[in-house]
Amino acid sequence: MKRIFLLLTFMLSFMQLKADEGMWLLTMIKRLNGVDLKKEGLKLTAEEIYSVNNSSLKDAIVQFGGGCTAEMVSKEGLLFTNHHCGYGNIAALSTPEKDHLTNGFWAMKKSEELPAQGLSVRFLVRMDDVSKRINAKLNNNMSADDRKNIIDAEYKAIQTENSENGKYTVVVRDFYNGNEFYYFVYQDFKDVRLVGTPPNSLGKFGGDTDNWEWPRHTVDFSVFRVYADANGNPAEYAATNVPMKPKHALPISLRGYKPGDFTMIIGFPGRTNRFLPSFGIEQMVNKDYPAWVEASKVAMDVMKKYMDKDQATKLDYASQYAGVANYWKNRQGTIDAVEKNQTIAEKRALEAKFQTWALLPENESAYGSVLQDLKTNYSQFSDRNVERNYSSQLQRNAKYINIAYQLGSLLKTYADQDDAAKVVMKPKVVAAIDRIYEKLNVKLEGEMLNSMVNLYQQRVNKSVGSPTLLAVDAKNLSNVAFSSIFATKESAMNFVNNPNRLAIDADPLLKLANGFVEDQKLTTEKYAKIDEAFAKNNRVFLDGLRKSQPETSFYPDANSTMRITTGSITTLPERSDRNYAGIKEKDNYYTDITGMVAKYKKGDEEFDLPQRFLDLVKKKDFGQYKDKKGFMPVNFLSNNDITGGNSGSPVLDGEGRLLGLAFDGNSEALSGDIIFDPKLQRTISVDVRMVLWTIEKYGNAGHLISEMTLVK
Incomplete structure (x- = not known):
């Protein structure tokens, strides 16, 4: 009954999700006040995005290797993630004689797929809010040790209550600097195998020079498969394991996009500090x-x-x-x-407003000195x-x-x-x-x-x-x-x-x-006492900041838990120090394969390209993956709010179909972990059509495409 109530609360509030800024827990969407996402282009119901009892989008999104995101794209356990997310595993499976990192790799049948030792993927089963339960036992007057002991005891109890005797991994996390608490129930699959990867010259095209820059032309993807035992349960690697069957696999859109089209990203962003003073x-x-x-x-x-x-x-x-x-x-x-x-100036303006509120008679005893106390803490350590x-x-x-x-x-x-x-x-x-x-x-x-x-x-x-x-x-x-x-x-x-x-x-x-x-x-x-004071002051400051702006919906900082962010396809202001390779200003929301070839430098570690790739481009055999405008897309821009850990996250259209894989941000907004800049902050993604073309045409691995659901 509790699960049904939570889902109903979620559904009633989902259509008021605010676009662009914020990485929101799915169960936090009820707090938001914003535009109607149906008008923005969302066509899914709340239950189709997050459901505890039925399959939903969340069931297709996994945490990959603990530091990235991936998405299931077939009912046979096939997943996509970034090339740079699979990089360490690809390198570990490579030798000078069989150099998959340099030359690429494609398994032509399941028996050729390579077990990636130590790699696991994590599925979210459900999450829930336990803030009232834990906060009922806490207060700001208790010592740091007493607070920690109470929280640790509650964490342990919650884990025991929800693990089902070890079937699930249960993680409890604090949010808003320790003002709220949620638990997450996960299922971890430990038999993950490399299925395919483009060569490093494609997967890391542009190297450090293009990293964090736009325009980009990087084929940043790799393909893995998740295996389970005969009953579909997680298991250590065994030759007898079979491809796991996810509750949901993403359909893949070949329709393309245009500026203003709705996008959403679901993934596992790692860490932000948006409330840093x-x-x-x-x-x-x-x-x-x-x-x-x-x-x-x-x-x-x-x-x-x-x-x-x-x-x-x-x-x-x-x-x-x-x-x-x-x-x-x-x-x-x-x-x-x-x-x-001018990020610091913006923060100071926000703090001035907070301090005016904090010095009101009814607030001063609790919040009046907290900013100064924090400043002292920073000078101390x-x-x-x-x-x-x-x-x-x-x-x-x-x-x-x-x-x-x-x-x-x-x-x-x-x-x-x-x-x-x-x-x-x-x-x-x-x-x-x-x-x-x-x-x-x-x-x-x-x-x-x-x-x-x-x-x-x-x-x-x-x-x-x-x-x-x-x-x-x-x-x-x-x-x-x-x-x-x-x-x-x-x-x-x-x-x-x-x-x-x-x-x-x-x-x-x-x-x-x-x-x-x-x-x-x-x-x-x-420094233990200083660190204890710092933790308390951070908690009190954010508690006061939220109370001082009751009209504002505060999203929590990222902490490697599943989040949703919404936005749209958009451009980025052009810069004089960038080579746009013939891109028209109005089309500065995507790059194409001709621009990639224009960057080609034979023998250059960052901008070399395989001869096979160049030959395929010359033939212009792009098949069903070519955009209706006639170009072969490589990367594109949206204004979704992401950070590290979102690498490999699916960029989805309003119907939950895969448009591409997020892999980077842009240098103009690298302060994004501290403050969101709607004018400059962008997500750079690899177009899923480029992914599929590379698999089929370059890798001759069209059998993998046959596993997927393509929407034309």
């Missing part, structure tokens, strides 16, 4: 992000030096490099966009935050520290066992060593350790820095690593075969790793 933005763009950018660039330079020398290293580090490069450009773009778009950014990039890229810390604990335990126990434990230890060193370039990692620690020593304030890292000779750290038990697979295996507890206790790399981790823990303890 002005001084938080100042900290971010003046201190935190510059540290991130600099450390990322140092790491990228080290990786590229060795990747350019060796194809195996290029494949082994391809995913890591791509991830670092993507956020390197994003962070720098955010710094530039915040300054150009400013240097610590800078250290965190250099530290995070060091830990992400200097693998020797993590290897020594994680493997060191395991080897110590192994060394302490008696002979009989060692025999039992040895296979586990050997498996861990095989996994850790499988794709490790020792020389690269030695130089990475030197470079990242040296940068840390130069940039981090000594009052907040790790004493262990600040004291070492950064120029000689590679020698320390190379003389360590953890230097190579061979040296680690030598220890396994000749365990010596005294030797591992004295290992200099392990001492460095353990000292660094211990320093991090002590810093966390040192």
Whole structure:
């Protein structure tokens, strides 16, 4: 009965969803006050979008690998996501002899599909609001520890109540800085196999140069299939598994689009900070992000030096490099966009209005000082935050520290066992060593350790820095690593075969790793009270901000839970520093295949194209995928509100049919995680017709098209 009531509430309010700004939980739509989406072009009922008891659009959308979105496109478990979302799995399945990342891959039958080790997809079963339940036990006067203990206990109870003895994964998340709480019931499928991918030259066409820029010409997609056991339930990989049958698979539109056409995107956006105060933005763009950018660039330079020398290293580090490069450009773009778009000034104006309300007699005791308190918090941990950014990039890229810390604990335990126990434990230890060193370039990692620690020593304030890292000779750290038990697979295996507890206790790399981790823990303890106050002040500020504007519908920040955003096909103001390759201003909402060929540079790492692709374009055999205007579409623009995590999300028309796959934002609005700019913020997507043409014509994998429902 409760489920029916929730659905009815949803249906009564759905048609008032406001277009463009906001990434909304489906069950939050009842809060909105906006335009009538039927007039905007929506033709679906609320139940066709979200239903607990019946199949709906939500059942076709999955979280892919924990950091992207994908959509089911056939009743045989076939899914589409971005090429860059599948990038790490494609690279892991590649070798210099069978280089799927460089050459592409197409399975001509299901038995040729490649199991992607460690990859899973997550289906949302249902969600519900438990704010009243949890908030009834909380108040702003209790200690941070008491608050945490109550919340943790409620989380655990809610998970137990809804997991059905482990059948489902239950996640409880806080929203609005801890003012509301929702739980999400998921089903995770762990047998996912690579079906097809275009070569890197198509899937990543434009490289770092075109990343975050418009116009784009990137064929950013990959194809996977989800498998289940014979009963349709999630299962670990097994040759006997069968393609899972989703409750809903998206029909695919070949009709195209025009400016003003309704669009909606459903996906799993990762993280936004739309309620960040002005001084938080100042900290971010003046201190935190510059540290991130600099450390990322140092790491990228080290990786590229060795990747350019060796194809195996290029494949082994391809995913890591791509991830670092993507956020390197994003962070720098955010710094530039915040300054150009006067984001801080806008925030200050909003805060001035809030402060006027907060100082009213009836509000002052609860909210009068909260902004000043937040400003004080930022000044208190400013240097610590800078250290965190250099530290995070060091830990992400200097693998020797993590290897020594994680493997060191395991080897110590192994060394302490008696002979009989060692025999039992040895296979586990050997498996861990095989996994850790499988794709490790020792020389690269030695130089990475030197470079990242040296940068840390130069940039981090000594009052907040790790004493262990600040004291070492950064120029000689590679020698320390190379003389360590953890230097190579061979040296680690030598220890396994000749365990010596005294030797591992004295290992200099392990001492460095353990000292660094211990320093991090002590810093966390040192700032615990400030962090507690900061969390409370953030919660109180957002509570007051919402109360100060009762006429405004506040959407929650993204936090990797399923959201819906609506908008329309639109253009983007042209820039003098962009090559529009003959696109007319009125048509600046799409790019076509001739523009892609116009960017072609033979032998260029970012703009080369396969000869087969060029030959197909020359023949102009675009079949049913050509637009009615005569062009072959590649990418297009809409004004939907997305962020990282939405990569791979379906762009849908008003009838829930797939138009394309979202894969990027635009550099003009890289401040979008902080503030939404309706004039500039855009979603860049790959046209599904380009996806299908590439599968059928380039990949000769037309059998996959036959699984799908095409709407002409």
